[in-house]
Amino acid sequence: MSARPGISRHARLLGTALALGLPAAALALGLPAAAAAEPAGPATEPVCAILAARIARLPAAVRQRPDAGSPDPGSPGSESTAAWRRRVIAAVEVEAALAAEARALGLDGAPDWRERFSRRRGALLLAALESSFAAGVEVEPEAVEARYAANRESFRSPEKIGTSFILLALPPDAAPEAVEAARRRLLAIRAEHAAGERFGVLARRHSAAENAPRGGAVAASPRGGLLAAYEDAAWALRPGEVSAPFRLPDGLAIVRLDNVFPARELGLEAARPAIEKRLLREETQARREAALAEARALWPAAVDWPPGASGPVEIRLAGEVLALEDLGLAHRPPRLRERVAAELDRRRLERLAEHRGLAEHTPTAAALAALRESMLAAAALERRVELLVPAPGEQELQALYGADPRRFPSPERRVFEVFFLPGEEGALRAVREAAQRQAAAWRAGTPPAELETWGPITRAQIGGTTSPNLAAVAFELAAGEVSEPVRLERYRRETARFEAEGYVVLRPLAIEPASTLPFEAVRERLASAARREERERAASEVRAELAAGLDLDLALSRFETCPLEEPPSRRPSRPEQLP
Incomplete structure (x- = not known):
């Protein structure tokens, strides 16, 4: 494949330095990364953190080893740790070269790219903030013991019974003849069960209750949890027995006692893990609510709802005027007011994460750097692929659509x-x-x-x-x-x-x-589907070309001190399936 015009290998390596934190001297002087590699010394912790975050963003097929645990390192399909490390760092270097190319071409200044990056950056910051709520929370043993003592009754489970029933519907003022007919029918159903037919099958066949599809089963319940007439009949039975017909508000019924669950009490040590988890959740939630209150005070919001059921909704968040479209709610989903409030709170918490400086913390900063480089690399790769495999023309797309428009139904x-x-x-x-x-x-x-x-x-x-x-x-x-x-x-x-x-x-x-979507509505879908295989092949060729031009030994030496956590191997189920 012939190389397309683009930035030089020198510029690509400079982009790698920018992406992975190589010495500032190399950037300031415009030197190749190799020129500054020797005096740089071991990789710093932020560099290693960014490298780990970049590897985490690689496709699973690249990150994983085919058979890391093979007993025979020389067997087909096995891969040593050194080979795995070499392969993933090469993939990271290719991504860095593509990202540097995107910056050189100014792709990170495109409005649509900036919008996508801003949205994904906000989601990442929000995740970091949510994690911070649980950080450092410790539960003292005394707190667990106090919660157990104060709620001891909740750790006692009373005796319960599991039952099933069959209901024949009758109005409250049913004539005696109708009640008698229902009673005889229930006795006949009970006789069928005694003869060997399963009670659940009979309930699905005859019962008028809502739980008939579930075989008439009722969840296990203690005394006092069900209707008095139902309980009187059920608690008088032994497991497996079926009651005589009895009256319920909605009709006449028979009940079968399926199970008896004895009363029990959970001791402190048995309950400790659940109590600790509950206390941790409560403290985390309290921190979240405090953070949300802080965010609402810092960035107040107001929503002007139209007087009728429709019409534009004007939203203001700390002086910024928004519409439903800006919140991703243009289609007016169910529970719109709640969705708007939730979206405003989400945006406030994103701002709070920024306000608290979470973007500067090493794990979050590394993840943000990896996100930016990954998105830039994708933009540069897409541009190269478009040059190698031009998008299909209008006539080709029209022909694809016209072949069978029914493939594009509109519900x-x-x-x-x-x-x-x-x-x-x-x-x-x-x-x-x-x-x-x-x-x-x-x-x-x-x-x-x-x-x-x-x-x-x-x-x-x-x-x-x-x-x-x-x-x-x-x-x-x-x-x-x-x-x-x-x-x-x-x-x-x-x-x-x-x-x-x-x-x-x-x-x-x-x-x-329901109808068929018009051509304009599916144009982008058609364009992405057309020549998909050609585009995937071109992308592989671009990556291979960049990998061939890398100084991989330099990169490996640069990151030699970075500990990399290997993902689990994709071990085949049978040895003969190995390639």
Whole structure:
């Protein structure tokens, strides 16, 4: 491959010096890095930190060794520590050469590059700030013992039972004949179970309860945790027994006692790890809340919401005027007010990290330097590849699009007016009834006083960000139709559960039907997909050309004193799979 016009090897090595902290004398005098290498001495701690951060940003295939633990160093696919070190430092030097080229060409002055770097830099600073909240937090043994003594009851688990039930729905005022028919049917179901049919199968087949798909199972509960009639029937059983039919508010039921969990108490030493973790989390959270209060005081914000459900939203953060687009919320997602508040807090905390000087701390400074060099290298590599493999022309892109436009579907999008009524888990019935009254008034022509606007939003977006059943309701409504209240839930990763937060009522304002995306909407996607293999091959050739021009022995000697942590090896599952 012929070399393209570009900066000299001397300039590339100078860029390496800039990136990895080689002596300032070499930069000031414009000398090659080799000229200043000998008197420089061992690499400094910041240089080693930047090198480690640069290696961490390399692709996993470059960072990892194929089989670091091979018992036979000479076997195919094995790689010694020295060879691994040589390979990754060569990759870092190539990235540094590309980054130096990007600086020489002024690519770091491009507005789009600066915006991307600023966004990623802010995220990195925010992560450093979050880490700082937990730094230096220690839990004294006395604090653990005091928490245990003050909350001893919470470390006692009362006796619990696990049950399953089958419900046949009946209204409260059901006729005696209907009640008797349900009782006989339940006795027949109980007889089926006694004959060998599994209770869960029978519950899925016959039960009218919401938990029927789960085989009628009810989570383990102590006395007092369930309806009195249900508990009276369940606690009188032995494991495996099924009760006689009994009355519940929603119908007639039978219950099976599945398990009995004896009462137990967790001792101090057994509870210590959990208490320490809780105290650490509380102290970390207290530090975070204090930092957030400080940031809010330093950078106050104000939001002007439009009087109606739509219209521009004006946001001011410490004198800076922002729009929803600036916060990445142009599509007006669900819970817009909360999302705006969260985004403003995120920006405040980024500023606080800068204000506290975290960018100057060695680990963060090294990570920021590595981020900058990595992004510059990517920009320079992209420019070289564009010169070697020009982007496809308009006619080629039009032909690719015209071959099958159906490959680019545009899903249905809707804009909703939304009324949300929050509520706690124990008060959801009252919240639902209040939401039903509000929905009825809305249908009669009296809309709620406070409405939000969601959208334009797709079925996948509304289902993924709120609750599993909301999308099904929202996308079945006709334009202008007011929905019944829908239970809005939040998924908590810590407990792997959906938690109820309240009820929402929706009314579609506008419906954009599913269609095919126009050419202009997919032009960039087509351009990136076209000639992808050629571009990847060109990128490999550019890296190989730069690697061939490196003085790798110089780089290895420069970083000889830097301890590098090797990533885990990618060991094949069977020896015969080795290349």
